[in-house]
Amino acid sequence: MNFNTKIRYDFIGNRNKFFLFSITLTIVGILSLLFFSLNFGVDFKAGTNMDILVGKAANQQDAKEILVKAGIEGITPTVGGTDSDRVSARFDEVLTQAKIVEIQEGFKAKYGDQVSSEVNVVSPDMAQELGIKTIWAILIASVAIMIYVMIRFEWRFALAANIAILYDAFVVVALFSIFRLEVDLPFIAAVLTTIGYSINDKIVIFDRIRENLRFGQYKNREQLSEMVNASIWQTMARNVYTVLAVLVVAVCLFIFGSESIKLFALAKIIGLTSGAYSSICIASPLWLLLKGKQKPKAVAKTTA
Incomplete structure (x- = not known):
């Protein structure tokens, strides 16, 4: 099937490179959390x-x-x-x-x-309570987003989106652990807002994939891959402009803001960058991987 879209880079064809990079970063982050934990601020410890x-x-x-x-x-x-x-x-x-x-x-x-x-x-009791509530907040936000995507799309979109969103949140946590940056309440706010911005990018791409899927017949995996690639590039400008608009504000806050919000701004910068990356390089290829497990529907033959 021919799309009137210039595909400048084959994201789907290079998906294994992105998966390998993301898995490596995830493993490094897990090891950092296991051996060094997080550098908790006063908000999370007495x-x-x-x-x-x-x-x-x-x-x-x-x-x-x-x-x-x-x-x-x-x-x-x-x-x-x-x-x-x-x-x-x-x-x-x-x-x-x-x-x-x-x-x-x-x-x-x-x-x-x-x-x-x-x-x-x-106090120690207050710090423990804040930590528990933070974990619940992230879990509830993730589950709510997954339910929303399942209602609006289908379970493959929902699963791919949620894995990518959890990856975005984990990247922020992992980098703060690796570089021993302080974790406080503004950091948690940055993680939660990262989840919100991240799902926006993924919904835009998934909406275009669903639209192209609805109006086309894809007989094999190669055609499906071409469609996902085209969908990514059809929405690229919108996603880039949206992320850049917020990223510029976050960078200004980091450079010109007071010390109390610098780490919040840094967490936002990491989260926004990861969200844009995961929407294109993780969520979309992951949906294709899940969709590939499903046998293509046979094209109905028309009779004269």
């Missing part, structure tokens, strides 16, 4: 987080010395804000109120009485 606004340009070494004078060693605070006037410090223990006051007084002695601070304390 501890204290302090954001201190000093009102003038702060110095990381001075902030570290203030913590040492308060009897806390081994903590390297981060300096951020529009004028480098915000100091953030995360402690792996629940600080007493007396210790918090001592740290606050140390910064006031160094930078003046205009110093203000925000303190967040997470």
Whole structure:
């Protein structure tokens, strides 16, 4: 069957390369999680987080010395804000109120009485509850998406889409584990929004595949492969423009945003990139693989 579409690259013909790359990354991610786990922030383990606004340009070494004078060693605070006037410090223990006051007084002695601070304390019970709820949130979102795709399309589309979506979420988690980046609540929000953006790309391609499937007769696997390739390229411009529009915003947040949202923006960048990749290189070829197990329907013969 001839499609009026210029196929610049044979994604379907090279699907085994993409599958091999994705499986390798998945295995590396699993090994990283098994041996190193995730670098959980205060949100997911007991501890204290302090954001201190000093009102003038702060110095990381001075902030570290203030913590040492308060009897806390081994903590390297981060300096951020529009004028480098915000100091953030995360402690792996629940600080007493007396210790918090001592740290606050140390910064006031160094930078003046205009110093203000925000303190967040997470108890062990709260950290455990947040972790459990996070797992449930991802599972419920994945199941809901799979049911939606099954209703709108069919089970092969749903299974291919869900495998690719779970892969996208796992890639974000795996890379954060490999590079020891901190995992906190904004990170979870980034993973959940990644799932949402990812399914959008896949629905666009699957919708075109279904349309081409409806109006064509495909007698063998080669014709079916050509149709999937054509469907990918027919929707390529729309998918690229949609992803780029959000990706530009995420990159700007990462470059110009405050320290508190940089990791959120980075997780979004990874998730969006993976979502675009998996829609073309995993979900579509995987549907073709599942469809290939089904015998093609015989073309009905017309009688004069």
